Amino acid sequence: MVTSIQVASTAGQNRAVPVVWGSVPQRNKNFTGRDSLLGELRNRVTSEVTAVLPHALQGLGGVGKTQLAIEYAYRFAGDYQVVWWVPADQVALARSALAALAPRLGLSVTPGRIDDAVADVLDALRRGEPYYHWLLIFDNADQPEMIKEFLPHGTGHVLVTSRNHRWQSMADTVEVDVFSRAESLAFLHRRVPGITAPEADRLAEELGDLPLALEQAGALQAETGMAVADYLELLSQKAVKLLAENPPSDYPVPVAAAWSLSVTRLREQMPFAMELLRRCAFFGPEPISRDLLILGRYVLESPLREALADPIMVSRAMRELGRYALARIDNNRKTLQVHRLIQKLIRDELNATESVQIRNEVHRLLRAADPDDPDDVLKWPAYETLLPHVEPSSVVESTDPDIRRLFNNIASYLYNVGDTRGCLATANKALEVWEAAAGEGVRDRAILIAGRRKADALWSLGEYQDAYEMRRTTMKNMRQVLGENDQETILVTVGHSADLRVRGDFAGARALDEDILVRTRDVLGEDHTVSFIAANNLALDFELTGDYDRARTLDEKTLQDRRDFYGRDDDPNVIFSLNAVARDTRQAGKYRQARSLAEQAYHLYQQVTAQMLPKNHSWVLLQAKDLSVARRLDGDFNDALSLARETHRLYVDNFLSDHPDTLAAAINLGNSLRRVGDLEAAADLIERTVEGYRRVLIADHPYTHASILNLAVIRRQIGRDTGDMSLIEEAKDKLEDALAGLDRTLGSAHHFTLTCQSSLAAAVADLGDAERALELDQAVLPRLTEVLGPEHPHTLMCAANLALDLRAVKLERQADVLASETLARYRQALGAEHTDVLEMAKGNRLDFVFEPSPF
Incomplete structure (x- = not known):
């Protein structure tokens, strides 16, 4: 294991430096004394008695806690492989800083999953992998209860600086007093x-x-x-x-x-430097980008506007602030930082009118630095720079619609980088303040956008009922206030269709998306990114309602539109649509063609993950899961299982355990295990998946019913192999309940319902009731033919099973004719060597399984 990097010192000797060094402020060249405190801190940190505890430097403001922590980091850097600085006065900053450590520890990071990144970092530090010796410094952690969950345990050391004495009950505390x-x-x-x-x-x-x-x-x-x-x-x-x-x-x-x-x-x-310092007093205590201040040449009034447009004047002002120790200047990072006590003194010196004026100017500076596109990953560094200053400058208190847009953009940024809880807290704060200021029943644009963002966050956190209610109310208000064709109304409606799918209302989602796609294309044009999203959602609705040909037609158009728009076939959005086409093709029963398309998408994503997306990005994992299904249905069981295992592991590591996509990956893995004969493992996994769907979705959701089909298939197979007829009887009972549920929620003609009915026929046949099995399969075959077409593998599978039913009731001639015709068509569809074709040729009954699509 690498413990440090050796570099040559100016004295000609080698000294060790950490492998990972992050965001530690510049060392204070005037640092003096504190040897006894540093010695005491070092003894406590390395003591076997207190090493397992966090260590807190606690004392009043201005006594030098942060400077002491900085000096400790530099003085003992050679003893650590990782030294990482975490600003802890805002929870969002602490989460962001910890998540930023993930790639430095060799951990994959999924955009949109910052909480998972934080959890992975804490777990890696706990295990001491890949680095055993680490130091994390949480600076200005003045709210112990809010930051406690982020403190790592394990093989390294945690150092906290705080004015709050409550750390004494939570950490090994070193009191920092004034100088001797x-x-x-x-x-x-x-x-x-x-x-x-x-x-x-x-x-x-x-x-x-x-x-x-x-x-x-x-x-x-x-x-x-x-x-x-x-x-x-x-x-x-x-x-x-x-x-x-x-x-x-x-x-x-x-x-x-x-x-x-x-x-x-x-x-x-230099009065200009003083005016600059006054503005800095209304930012956060974290470093302020010099570029952010210079934007004042565009948004502030004279004479500040002219002064900020003069680089020589700005450089001189920075030099003066540093000379008088009123700000800490970092010329390398091009930032300045004002101590929170100095900020407080400056603000207290101002009268109310001056405070309001300067705070508004700071709001305009922050808004000027806002790229106004939090959905663009290339703009995220700009939002990272803004984040530490939005809350301390009280942006949320502004009544200016343009400044409120900045606050909503910050909520969107937090959502996009995966800080879903931070997004929810930001949206809740906006709604609390803005609704109180507006009065009961008043809904302006900013309030409505905050409501949309809150609904998005609730949905991502699995709070589906709350998300549904929030989004439905917001959508109604947006339609009244903004109109049907406003882009915000369109976006909230697109989100509402996802609510409906989670609630099992596939038909309602389809009707809504059909309307929204027409409106989106009319308002924004066919070549707009929102139009592509709307088209993708409608194709998904077609898929969920069993209209696979229409799904494929629409997805193929979206694929071509995205290729034309992005100008390349390896853009992540283009690959996403390519995989949708592959899934539609598979659902339509063209397994070979589907696998070919899915393999193409898989290889494109593998290239992209080396440049743009991590290997555990949600799109990458969805595509890998779909490819595993395609391989299995094409008869390649071993490669399908290998990919299913890896994909399921990544889902479990990076998503909620009951997330619908995680459950879908578990179903795929269970189906793959069944095909290689590992029935007990398959049964255990899929049984847990059924319970997962019951927890996360409504009790009467189609997926809850359909997932039972897979469990029943495995239980029935185990029962046949062991002679335990009770397992087959249990499978029959479960299938009857599932069939009733699917008939109730999707209707008798839906693909899911028909396959469940055919599976029930198989269980009935295994129990010796040949007449009822025949009756069930005879009812299903013509309907599957109508819904899927005569050459679809599921139609052929039902025909093959019906031939066995006919033979069981002594209708040999009819059975021979049907079996001969079906086998020939089956070979044509899947190939003569496909496992299902060979099983039919042997006279064995074939099984249907459920393959869930994403919401």
């Missing part, structure tokens, strides 16, 4: 050239040995050459004024006084 006087003196001697020992001692006394205040004072004196006596006189005046007029509550007087002196000098020397 010796540390204060050492710092000032290092920071202020020429300062005498008595001067340093008096300055430290006046500033209460508070590191942040000492940094402010040292910077001002170092940069201006101000005499210590003059500084102390000014400091005394400022402290008295502060205590008399505006007693600080959230910060110590020394910080406020020292800050006030630095700000006074900055305001005198």
Whole structure:
């Protein structure tokens, strides 16, 4: 195992650095003292007694907790293979930072599954694979209860910085206090050239040995050459004024006084830098991109507009802020960062009118940096930059529709990167604030979009009933407020069709999607991405209602439209449509052709996963599952099983265990195990799948009933092999219940219903009731012929079984004629060497199975 990378140091010696180093702030070149604290922290971290606990640096603001954590990371970096910094003052930031660690640990990341990525990271750290020695630092974790679930356990170390004393009951806590006087003196001697020992001692006394205040004072004196006596006189005046007029509550007087002196000098020397600092006070305490501020040349008023358009002026302002220690400047990352206490002091200095004005300006800056397309993966880095500042700047409080659009875009971004819970929390916050401001019953565009996003998040979290109610209400309001043809109305309606499919209303979803496709093409045009989505959904409805030819025709058109639109055949959207065509072809019974198309799609996705998509992306997994089914139906049982195992494993690792796609992968694996003779494993897996459908879908959902068909087939086969007729009797009873359910929910002519009826005939025949088996198969065959066509394998399968029924009741001549004709057509359809053809030739009964399509 790689433990570190060796690099040459400036002293000519080799030092170890971590293999993975992420987002740790720049080391403070003025860091002084704290040796006893660092020693105590190191002893506790490495102690066998406390090593299993998280370690917390706890203390008041301004005492240097974050700087101590940074210094620890750099000083002991050589002892770790992974050092990772996690901003923990917002849950969304913590989740995002942890998810970003996944690829650095060699873990696959699925877009849209950030919670799974976080879980995978925590599991990998727990197991110590691939790195045994790791350090995670959670900075500013002031809400222990909200961040506790993200703290990893296992082979490495966790360090937390926080002002909250509640960490004392949850972690091994190291109290961080002000500097010792010796540390204060050492710092000032290092920071202020020429300062005498008595001067340093008096300055430290006046500033209460508070590191942040000492940094402010040292910077001002170092940069201006101000005499210590003059500084102390000014400091005394400022402290008295502060205590008399505006007693600080959230910060110590020394910080406020020292800050006030630095700000006074900055305001005198460069007013533009002071105005820039005021704007920074309304961002989050995380680093602020310099490019984000420069956007003010487009959206702010004069004279700030002109100043921000001058790169020389901006560079000078940044230099001045750094000189006076009012902001931490990172020239490598092109960011500046203002301490939260300094931000609070600046905001408290402003009157209400000034605060509102500056906060609105910050909102405009954030909106100017918004790419306004959270669905485009190439725009996600921009949203990652915006995310830390949206909540602290109170964007949600804005009544400007354009600023509210930014907040909704952030919710969409969180949804797209897989932070579904973060999306839900953001949408809920928007609805809470905006509905209260608008008044009861008022629904504007922003509120409606937030409602759509909330419904999307609920659906992804498996809260299907809540999603259904939320989306139905939102759709109704959108139609009234925005109109039928607004793009937002179209999108919420497209989502509502998925609600209907989950509820088992395939016919209702089809009717809705037929209408929405016409409207989408009329409003947006046939070559719009939303039109492609609408067409794909309608084709899926055709598939679920058994109209496979229409499904294939529509999917083939969408495939060609997407090829024309994207200009290539290896775009993920194009491959998605190619797989849909392959699935339609398989459902129509053309197994060889379907497998060929599915293999083509599979190889294209394998190329794409090396460049754009991870191997566990939901589209990639769906295609792999469909290919496994196609291989199995084409008679290639071993390759089908191998792919089914791998695909099911990836689904289990990356999706909810009861997610419909995970359950579909489990059914495919169970069907594959049955074909290679592993009946007990197949029965166990599919029985758990049936229970999964019952948990996640409504009790009367067609998939809940249809999945019983697969379990009954296996139970019946085990019963035949072992002579246990009770298993066959049990299978018959289950099939009768399933048939009643399918007849009730889909109708007697649906493909699922007819195959279930034929399976029931097989169970009845095994129990010796040849007359009833004949009656059932005779009723099914003409209807399957009408629904699927005479050459479909399921039609031929039913005909083959009917021939056996005829023979069982001594109608030998009819049985011979039907068997001969059916075998010839079966060979033509599947090939003479196909397993099902060979089984029919031997006189064995053939079995139907259920292959679920996605919702």
